[in-house]
Amino acid sequence: MTSLPSGRRAPRGSLSAAATRRVERPAPLRQAVYDALLELIVNRTLAPGQHLVEAELAEYLGVSRQPVREALQRLQTDGWVDLRPAQGAFVHTPTEEEADQLLAVRSVLETYSAKLAAEHATAADVKLLRKLQKAGEEALVTANVERLVKANADLHAAVATIGRNKVLSEMIGLVDRRVRWYYTPIARPRSRDSWNEHAELVTAIAEGDVERAGEVMHNHAEQTRQTYHDRKTPESTTESD
Amino acid sequence: MTSLPSGRRAPRGSLSAAATRRVERPAPLRQAVYDALLELIVNRTLAPGQHLVEAELAEYLGVSRQPVREALQRLQTDGWVDLRPAQGAFVHTPTEEEADQLLAVRSVLETYSAKLAAEHATAADVKLLRKLQKAGEEALVTANVERLVKANADLHAAVATIGRNKVLSEMIGLVDRRVRWYYTPIARPRSRDSWNEHAELVTAIAEGDVERAGEVMHNHAEQTRQTYHDRKTPESTTESD
DNA sequence: GAAGTGCTTTTTGCATACGAAAAGCTGTAT
DNA sequence: ATACAGCTTTTCGTATGCAAAAAGCACTTC
Structure with missing residues (x-):
């Protein structure tokens, strides 16, 4: 019964405004x-x-x-x-069913995220998106799967951030990482289409076209989901690229 | 009585079918x-x-x-x-901003959940929904806020379950509990409208009208969000410094 | 030879102990 | 009187210890 509101208000120090700067936390x-x-x-x-x-x-x-x-x-x-x-x-062993459910939820969240992004994007935001888009297309050329997946995750994360909804961003972060885990082993084929869709998405966001952004993202996510289904049947030792 | 077969794959024992019965896990x-x-x-x-x-x-x-x-x-x-x-x-101290973001995410998730429910609902599911609806309206009469909130949570949880997407259900569970935490203190006024909307929702689900169910749930959630906003400015807590 | 039973080993779950960092307080100097 | 410095107290973070539960194994018995 010693401490009720252990108020963290700065006494009256002059630089209290910059207090947000967390310097080198012990890193648990x-x-x-x-x-x-x-x-x-x-x-x-x-x-x-x-x-x-x-x-x-x-x-x-x-x-x-x-x-x-x-x-x-x-x-x-x-x-x-x-x-x-x-x-x-x-x-955890992901089942087909669970993967599909996760992809479905991802689709819904990402669609909303894209709408928000189109609503809030500033010029700087668009610039960042174009940069990430470019990075992705470069990775596409090198055909480095790992880099591609990373670039993909970065772009989606950026869209989420631009939407200015932290709760949504965190949730998408969790879902996307798991999707990435399930999806990476079979992620090869769809890359080109996927990045074309990304380009469309960025354009829609840049133009502030909320409905279109949502639509594009929805189709994008559903395509991914479809690809997952198509791929999952055979034991695809088809390592062709 | 001590010889319960702990193994979860009975060789060919007769009572293997009932093996789903988890008996008194140690409860961490x-x-x-x-x-x-x-x-x-x-x-x-x-x-x-x-x-x-x-x-x-x-x-x-x-x-x-x-x-x-x-x-x-x-x-x-x-x-x-x-x-x-x-x-x-x-x-955790919820900020207005965070509460709104959470309500927004909830809206999106619940809308999808309602669509799924309309798609998958069986006769038994509908029966359950009507029962919960009835329980809610009874709670409405008694004007017991706590019971009302509970009934509300139950109904929404049931809809999520009917949707047959466990990932979504869990997520909604988390989000809803937090919304309930933020929202309960100011939950008084909207009860009647809210339960009318619920009734509409149940009807749409019963008819398997996917689009309508989604629409109703979306409006429902947005109404809640609006109510939250209208309510939150009783005394100008000037916390901006 | 197969099935059931009891024992041993392994691994978790919880409790306790110790070191370190942060916050608060007191005393002193300006 | 105020501000700074050093010390003390509090509380977390990590390590270790111990008991109980579960799994695996070997033995016995039919």
């Missing part, structure tokens, strides 16, 4: 562990279904079990691992 | 702590902005700091508390 270890494990999962180093033993991960990462536990818990709430009650963590 | 303590803390937050027992000291909570709940920490982390990722790096947990 659990965050580093979270990032490391997520990377390992997305990398497929940790395969879907694999049992993650806290002690092993701890030793591998050179930390104690505690931060590992905390990271695993967060990974669970973000949908990357399943935490069975007295059994530990297992890398 | 962190989950109980999570629920307890969430209740305290929604109750306003723990006020927005309040500093949550792990040791205090642990003692209050009669557990050690460990499960409390884990619960707090999850509360953070769900948006209920802010976890400042070396400073601990603070009950």
